[in-house]
Amino acid sequence: MCGIVGYVGKQKAAAIILEGLKRLEYRGYDSAGVCVLQAGKLDVAKKAGRVEVLVKEAARHKFTGTSGIGHTRWATHGGVTDANAHPHVSSDGKLALIHNGVIENYAGMKKFLAGKGYTFKSETDTEALCNLIAYHYAKEPAPKNGGSRFLESVRKALRHVEGTYGIAVLCADCPDEIVAARKASPLVLGVGDQEYILASDAAAIVSRTQNVVYLKDGELVHITPRAFAISTLDQADVSPVVDTITWKVGDADLNGYAHFMEKEIFEQPQALENTMRGRFAEDGSTAQFGGLNLSAAEFRQIDRLLFCACGSAWHACLVAEHLVESFARVPVEVDYASEFRYRNVPLDRNTLCWVISQSGETIDTLAALREAKRKGHRVLAINNVVGSTIAREADGGVYQHVGPEIGVASTKAFTSQLLLGAMIALYIARMRDMSFSDGVQYVQSLKGAPDLVRTVLKQAPKIRKIAKKYAKHADFLFLGRLSLFPVALEGALKLKEISYIHAEGYPTAEMKHGPIALVSEQCPSVFLVPKGDVFNKIVSSMQEIKARKGPIIAVVTAGSEIPPGVADEVIPIPDCHPAVLPIVATIPVQLLSYYIALERGCDVDKPRNLAKSVTVE
Ligand code: G6P
Numbered sequence: 149m150c151g152i153v154g155y156v157g158k159q160k161a162a163a164i165i166l167e168g169l170k171r172l173e174y175r176g177y178d179s180a181g182v183c184v185l186q187a188g189k190l191d192v193a194k195k196a197g198r199v200e201v202l203v204k205e206a207a208r209h210k211f212t213g214t215s216g217i218g219h220t221r222w223a224t225h226g227g228v229t230d231a232n233a234h235p236h237v238s239s240d241g242k243l244a245l246i247h248n249g250v251i252e253n254y255a256g257m258k259k260f261l262a263g264k265g266y267t268f269k270s271e272t273d274t275e276a277l278c279n280l281i282a283y284h285y286a287k288e289p290a291p292k293n294g295g296s297r298f299l300e301s302v303r304k305a306l307r308h309v310e311g312t313y314g315i316a317v318l319c320a321d322c323p324d325e326i327v328a329a330r331k332a333s334p335l336v337l338g339v340g341d342q343e344y345i346l347a348s349d350a351a352a353i354v355s356r357t358q359n360v361v362y363l364k365d366g367e368l369v370h371i372t373p374r375a376f377a378i379s380t381l382d383q384a385d386v387s388p389v390v391d392t393i394t395w396k397v398g399d400a401d402l403n404g405y406a407h408f409m410e411k412e413i414f415e416q417p418q419a420l421e422n423t424m425r426g427r428f429a430e431d432g433s434t435a436q437f438g439g440l441n442l443s444a445a446e447f448r449q450i451d452r453l454l455f456c457a458c459g460s461a462w463h464a465c466l467v468a469e470h471l472v473e474s475f476a477r478v479p480v481e482v483d484y485a486s487e488f489r490y491r492n493v494p495l496d497r498n499t500l501c502w503v504i505s506q507s508g509e510t511i512d513t514l515a516a517l518r519e520a521k522r523k524g525h526r527v528l529a530i531n532n533v534v535g536s537t538i539a540r541e542a543d544g545g546v547y548q549h550v551g552p553e554i555g556v557a558s559t560k561a562f563t564s565q566l567l568l569g570a571m572i573a574l575y576i577a578r579m580r581d582m583s584f585s586d587g588v589q590y591v592q593s594l595k596g597a598p599d600l601v602r603t604v605l606k607q608a609p610k611i612r613k614i615a616k617k618y619a620k621h622a623d624f625l626f627l628g629r630l631s632l633f634p635v636a637l638e639g640a641l642k643l644k645e646i647s648y649i650h651a652e653g654y655p656t657a658e659m660k661h662g663p664i665a666l667v668s669e670q671c672p673s674v675f676l677v678p679k680g681d682v683f684n685k686i687v688s689s690m691q692e693i694k695a696r697k698g699p700i701i702a703v704v705t706a707g708s709e710i711p712p713g714v715a716d717e718v719i720p721i722p723d724c725h726p727a728v729l730p731i732v733a734t735i736p737v738q739l740l741s742y743y744i745a746l747e748r749g750c751d752v753d754k755p756r757n758l759a760k761s762v763t764v765e
Pocket residue numbers: 458459460461504505506507508509510513556557558758759760761762
C-alpha cells in the first residue's frame with residue numbers, strides 16, 4: 149500500500165518521479181504528491197485523485213530541481229484529501245517526508261511535538277514522524293568527522309517509531325540529498341549513471357537502471373550527489389550488495405492491451421512456461437527446485453505441511469493442499485496468514501511451512517513467516533517479486549518468474565502458484581509412493597498446460613458474449629468441488645474485486661445449506677464441472693438450481709455431456725490431468741470477471757478500495 153519514489157541526479161527530478169509514480173499506482177491510487185527541492189525551498193504539489201491529476205498540478209509548479217520525492221497513497225490514517233496526501237512538510241519548513249506503512253505510536257508523538265510548538269495540517273500518522281525528525285534536526289549538534297546532521301536526525305527519530313515504514317526524506321538545507329529507511333515496507337535503491345532512484349518497487353526504477361540494492365529492515369540509506377551509504381539504526385555501516393533486475397521496462401507496459409489484467413490473462417501460457425523452465429529432473433519423472441535449501445533426505449522426514457497466504461495466494465494454497473494430499477499422501481493444513489500469526493497454532497517438529505505471496509511483501513504473510521520461524525520451523529516461500537522481503541527472510545523457496553504483475557486482481561501469478569503447488573505435490577509424491585511412469589505422465593501433463601490454456605483463451609469472444617448477457621446481475625454463485633472448489637472461490641473473488649458484484653464461492657454440494665436461498669432468475673450460478681466421479685452429483689446440483697429458475701453458466705471438461713436444458717451457457721475446457729485441471733478451469737472465470745467488469749464500466753486495473761500489495765495489517 150502506497151508507492152514511494154525518490155530521485156537525486158542530474159535530470160529534472162519531477163518528471164522522473166511522476167513517471168515512477170505512474171508505475172507504482174497499483175500500490176495505491178487515492179491521492180498523490182511530489183516535493184522538489186529547489187533554491188533551498190521544499191516545493192510541494194499534492195492532490196487527492198490519481199497520478200494524472202497530480203501531473204496537471206505539478207505542471208503549474210514548473211519544477212526544475214534535481215532532487216525530489218513522490219508518493220501515491222492508499223489511505224490508512226485520515227480521509228482522502230489534498231491535506232492528507234504526501235509529501236508532508238514539517239511545520240518549520242525544513243523537512244519533507246513520504247511514507248508507506250503505519251506509525252502506530254503517532255498519537256503520543258503528536259502530543260509531545262504539539263507541546264514543543266510543532267503544528268499539524270493533516271490527520272495522518274506520517275506528519276507526526278516528519279515533525280519528529282524536524283525536532284531532532286533542530287536539536288542535532290553540528291556534525292563531527294564529516295557526519296550528517298540530516299542523517300542522524302532521521303536515525304534518532306526512527307528509534308522512537310513503533311510500526312512500519314518505508315520513508316524518504318528531503319531536507320531544505322541539504323540540496324541533492326535524500327535519507328531513506330525501511331522497516332517492513334519495501335524500499336529498493338536504483339544505482340544509475342550519476343543518479344539514484346529510490347522506490348517501493350523496481351517497476352519505478354527499471355526504466356533508468358537495472359542495478360539495484362534491496363534495503364533490509366532497520367537500514368537507512370543516505371544519498372548524496374556522488375555516493376550513497378547504508379547504515380543501521382544502531383549506526384553500523386552496511387556494505388551494499390548490488391543486484392541486477394532481470395526484467396526490462398517493456399515487461400511492465402500494456403503492449404497494446406486495454407488493461408494490465410487483460411494482458412496478464414493472455415500472458416499465462418508464457419508465464420506457465422517460465423515458471424516450469426529448468427524445473428524437471430533429467431529422467432522426466434519429477435520436479436526439481438534449486439533454492440529450497442532442504443535436502444531430499446530432509447524432505448523425506450516431513451510428515452505434515454502448512455501453507456499460509458492471503459487473497460488469491462490463499463486459494464492457491466487450497467489447491468496445493470488437495471494435490472499434495474491426493475498425490476503425495478502427506479497431510480496438509482492451510483491457514484490465512486492473518487489468522488495464523490495470532491492463532492498460536494501447535495506445530496510439530498516435522499511440519500514444513502510454506503508461505504505463498506506474489507509480491508513477497510504482504511504484511512500478514514510476512515508476519516506468519518516470522519511467527520513460524522520464531523517457533524523454530526523452517527519456512528519456504530513461493531514468490532514472484534525477486535528480492536522481496538518474504539523471499540529474503542524465508543529459509544528457501546521458489547520464484548514464480550512470471551514477470552511483473554500490475555493488475556490489482558491477480559491472474560498470471562495465481563495460475564503460476566497453482567502450477568508450483570502441483571510441482572511440489574509431484575516432488576514429494578515421487579519421494580514416496582508415486583511410480584516412475586505416473587511421474588512421467590504427470591510431468592508430461594504439466595508441460596502441456598500452456599497449450600491447454602491457449603485453447604481456453606481462444607474462447608474469449610464467446611465468454612465476452614456471456615459476460616454481456618449477465619453483467620447486470622447483482623449476485624453470483626461460483627460452485628466447484630474438490631480441487632475446483634478453490635477455483636470457485638477465486639472466481640467469486642475476481643468478480644467481487646473488479647466489478648463490485650456480490651459473489652460467493654462454495655463447494656457445490658454445500659450450496660443446499662444456505663446459498664440456495666439466494667437462487668432466483670436474478671442470481672446466476674457458475675458451475676465448474678469436471679469429468680469423473682462427482683460429475684453426476686454436480687449435474688444433480690445444477691438441476692436443483694434450475695428447478696428454482698437460477699441461470700447456469702457451466703465450465704465443462706470436454707467429453708462430458710450436460711443433459712439438455714440444464715445449463716444456459718456452456719464453456720468447454722479440455723479434459724486434462726488433475727494437476728492441470730485447476731489451472732485450465734481458472735481461465736474462464738478470469739475472463740468472465742474481466743469482461744463483466746468491462747461491461748459495467750469498472751476501472752479494471754485499479755478497483756476501488758483495493759491495493760495490490762497490502763503492507764498494512
Ligand atoms: C491483495 C491483492 C490480491 C492478492 C493478495 C495477496 O489483496 O489485491 O490480488 O492475492 O493481496 O497478495 P500477495 O502479494 O501476498 O500474493
